[in-house]
Amino acid sequence: MTRGTTNPNRLRRMDRWIAAAHAAELRRSPDPVAVDLGYGAAPWTAVELLGRLRRVRPDARVVGVEIDPARVAAAQPYARDGLTFVHGGFEVPLPGGHRPLLIRAANVLRQYDESEVHAVWARLRTRLAPGGLLVEGTCDEIGRRHVWVALGPEGPRTVTFATRLGSLERPSDLAERLPKALIHRNVPGEPVHAFLTAFDRAWAAAAPLSALGARQRWIRAVRDLREAGWPVLDGPARWRQGEITLAWDAVAPAAGR
Structure with missing residues (x-):
């Protein structure tokens, strides 16, 4: 229960x-x-x-x-x-x-x-x-x-x-809400850790867009992730909602790949 x-x-x-x-x-x-x-x-x-x-x-x-x-x-x-x-x-x-x-x-x-x-x-x-x-x-x-x-x-x-983008300091803040299949995998050497690290870097690089709001900064960071080769499956309409969807294989636990 x-x-x-x-x-x-x-x-x-x-x-x-x-x-x-x-x-x-x-x-x-x-x-x-x-x-x-x-x-x-x-x-x-x-x-x-x-x-x-x-x-x-x-x-x-x-x-x-x-x-x-x-x-x-x-x-x-x-x-x-x-x-x-x-x-x-x-x-x-x-x-x-x-x-x-x-x-x-x-x-x-x-x-x-x-x-x-x-x-x-x-x-x-x-x-x-x-x-x-x-x-x-x-x-x-x-x-x-x-x-x-x-x-x-x-x-x-x-x-x-x-x-909720207004509550976010950095994307890796979401690590505390990873589902059970991933939450113990947020460590170096695991794909989900690599993704969150890359997301934090993209977020930092998009800092100049903060003047236009957190939404514009998030959209730029997600676009940069996709251009870097991460398999982002959705588009700007969902990104504007404070979302990003990836193919599961990109973050699946290393032992289960």
Whole structure:
């Protein structure tokens, strides 16, 4: 069971990215079901996820899954058309045997050992519908800093770093929010450490743009990273949101490459 800390709007950065990156699959799916896995002591994140997905797919449905029966009972007053809450864990027990198009697991795996992460990822991926997406990551208490991994049925695809730019001193500040698969790998010799080091250097080089605001400085730093050969997969529209998405292979732990 997670600590359960859940603040409204905590997962807004992740949700907005999901709604943009997974929009095509949401629109064409015959069964647009999403799971908020381990939603915590209050159901705010599931309620918010439904609202954000329905801007893309008006008939999207969300199922909140919690391992603590008391939390499931407490969430029932918030259930409504398109939003239900069930007791369960990594088996993702959806009513009617549905397989979800999306599983979002935020701040769930931080309490597990790194050695357990890939087994959990594999188990959750088997629950996905064709074209489905698993998004697993970590954020701070109010959602200013967030890092998540996106996985398809075949395995990890991308990693996204997202932040409220006004709160950022340097990009490596995001290291404290790396997901469990990466947080112990931020050491010399590991790809994620090399990336954050390069990002800090690009950020420092873009310092003259600070006069135009942190957003312009971030955009320049990300562009410089891409020009230096880092596999940046998104573009300025996402960079302006304080995001950067890379191919997973660029930061995957050295032992697992």
